[in-house]
Amino acid sequence: MSSTNEAPRGFQGSEEHRKYGAFQNELYKAGMFAQRLPIVTTDPNKLEEQARSKMALTSFNYVSGGAGEGSTMDANRLAFRQWKMVPRMLRPTSGRDFKVNLFGETYDSPILMAPIGVQQIFHQDKETGVAEVCAEIGVPYILSTASSSSIEEVAQASGNGPRWYQLYWPQSDDITISLLERAKANGYKVLVVTLDTWAMAWRPADLDQGYVPFFKGVGNTNGFTDPVFREKFQKKYGAAPEEKALEASAEWIGDVFSGAPHTWDHIALLKKHWDGPIVLKGIQHPDDARLAVEHGCDGIIVSNHGGRQLDGAIGSLEMLPEIVEAVGDKCTVLFDSGIRTGVDIIKALSLGAKAVLIGRPVVYGLGIGGKYGAKQVLQGLLADLDQSMGLAGIPDIAGCNRSMVRRVQYGGDLKSSN
Numbered sequence: 473m474s475s476t477n478e479a480p481r482g483f484q485g486s487e488e489h490r491k492y493g494a495f496q497n498e499l500y501k502a503g504m505f506a507q508r509l510p511i512v513t514t515d516p517n518k519l520e521e522q523a524r525s526k527m528a529l530t531s532f533n534y535v536s537g538g539a540g541e542g543s544t545m546d547a548n549r550l551a552f553r554q555w556k557m558v559p560r561m562l563r564p565t566s567g568r569d570f571k572v573n574l575f576g577e578t579y580d581s582p583i584l585m586a587p588i589g590v591q592q593i594f595h596q597d598k599e600t601g602v603a604e605v606c607a608e609i610g611v612p613y614i615l616s617t618a619s620s621s622s623i624e625e626v627a628q629a630s631g632n633g634p635r636w637y638q639l640y641w642p643q644s645d646d647i648t649i650s651l652l653e654r655a656k657a658n659g660y661k662v663l664v665v666t667l668d669t670w671a672m673a674w675r676p677a678d679l680d681q682g683y684v685p686f687f688k689g690v691g692n693t694n695g696f697t698d699p700v701f702r703e704k705f706q707k708k709y710g711a712a713p714e715e716k717a718l719e720a721s722a723e724w725i726g727d728v729f730s731g732a733p734h735t736w737d738h739i740a741l742l743k744k745h746w747d748g749p750i751v752l753k754g755i756q757h758p759d760d761a762r763l764a765v766e767h768g769c770d771g772i773i774v775s776n777h778g779g780r781q782l783d784g785a786i787g788s789l790e791m792l793p794e795i796v797e798a799v800g801d802k803c804t805v806l807f808d809s810g811i812r813t814g815v816d817i818i819k820a821l822s823l824g825a826k827a828v829l830i831g832r833p834v835v836y837g838l839g840i841g842g843k844y845g846a847k848q849v850l851q852g853l854l855a856d857l858d859q860s861m862g863l864a865g866i867p868d869i870a871g872c873n874r875s876m877v878r879r880v881q882y883g884g885d886l887k888s889s890n
């Protein structure tokens with residue numbers, strides 16, 4: 473096992489990356505020929521523990537923690553356990569096709585990198601590194617407003633890779649418009665608007681250690697580099713944001729996480745200033761899904777923020793079928809919260825999601841092995857998905873349908889996370 477941050481041999485950018493299933497054979501071959509093995513475990517039940525052993529405790533606690541007593545996080549996993557695969561045999565499944573069409577664009581992968589803020593606290597490779605490896609393996613990268621690399625830096629790092637922009641929605645319209653302009657000008661195709669985090673939840677893991685990265689300026693890069701924010705700050709303080717980082721952080725957070733949520737009628741502003749698809753993230757109620765459609769949104773992400781916001785909430789997967797039934801023919805339904813394996817991905821797709829977002833597992837990979845660690849987690853998930861689709865008799869993403877899963881009620885405590 474290597475503890476360096478180099479790309480493990482045999483895993484560097486090559487056409488092989490497009491054949492997702494090939495990753496499994498690469499691992500066996502690396503073992504056979506005594507090559508360097510990946511540093512990130514392939515075991516979903518061990519990944520979090522490995523990350524704990526490698527990362528700074530404050531950063532690990534930040535990513536692994538949930539809201540309150542963690543019951544929404546538990547519900548996310550329990551919801552997956554209630555659905556089981558029902559495999560089919562003797563079906564032609566070789567040359568499995570992962571392509572998905574979202575908002576008129578074809579993507580090579582049904583998984584997207586979830587917007588994750590402040591990646592600098594996990595590894596110096598941060599967002600630019602993760603965006604770079606996502607582009608290499610065809611995984612669309614969603615950049616958070618709360619990132620530690622700027623909109624422009626990430627665009628450059630991701631090159632021709634597909635990228636979307638996630639908005640944490642400021643109270644000041646002129647700053648919102650400026651962020652949208654920058655995202656448009658830098659090739660971000662889809663606007664993701666996160667609705668469930670207009671204020672930070674009660675998060676004991678962070679509260680007990682008095683830890684919040686953005687009070688100190690980490691995760692405020694898009695504010696500090698924003699021309700409108702800079703001009704307003706200069707006028708008020710007679711200095712640039714980087715010269716008065718604490719004040720600038722307070723101003724930025726005050727605008728973006730002010731505790732004052734927007735309301736449905738404000739969507740019109742976003743529609744006016746964004747000419748591509750708009751996707752609302754954090755939808756859990758079918759009536760909100762209907763409202764999203766009524767207000768002209770193109771998609772929604774059924775998500776409870778990985779259990780990091782409202783505690784005591786329903787598992788995200790639990791709501792997916794009802795929401796797909798309510799709006800699945802009128803807008804594109806995406807899903808996240810609790811995905812840890814290839815089969816989890818098949819379950820979410822079979823229950824009607826058109827694609828899924830992966831959060832914590834990629835951050836654990838990043839913390840363990842930098843951008844190559846993040847890449848290994850994504851490649852591992854894609855390879856697991858590929859092999860699991862084959863074993864279930866599913867040739868392509870459209871083949872993930874309701875007939876492939878059955879709801880069950882098994883009790884008991886087992887060691888698997890699935």
Ligand SMILES: Cc1cc2nc3c(=O)[nH]c(=O)nc-3n(C[C@H](O)[C@H](O)[C@H](O)COP(=O)(O)O)c2cc1C
Pocket residue numbers: 534535536586587588589590616617618638666753775776777778779780808809810811829830831832833835
């Ligand atoms: C450390 C961390 C930071 C996050 N930052 C953001 C963010 O900036 N914007 C956002 O919309 N969601 C953010 N999320 C939520 C993810 O986009 C996603 O909804 C969630 O991680 C999915 O659940 P999972 O971690 O179980 O896969 C964050 C999640 C984590 C773990």
Ligand SMILES: O=C(O)C(=O)c1ccccc1
Pocket residue numbers: 588589590618669686691777780
């Ligand atoms: O931690 C989070 O879940 C999150 O969404 C966030 C919010 C602000 C800054 C960084 C991450």
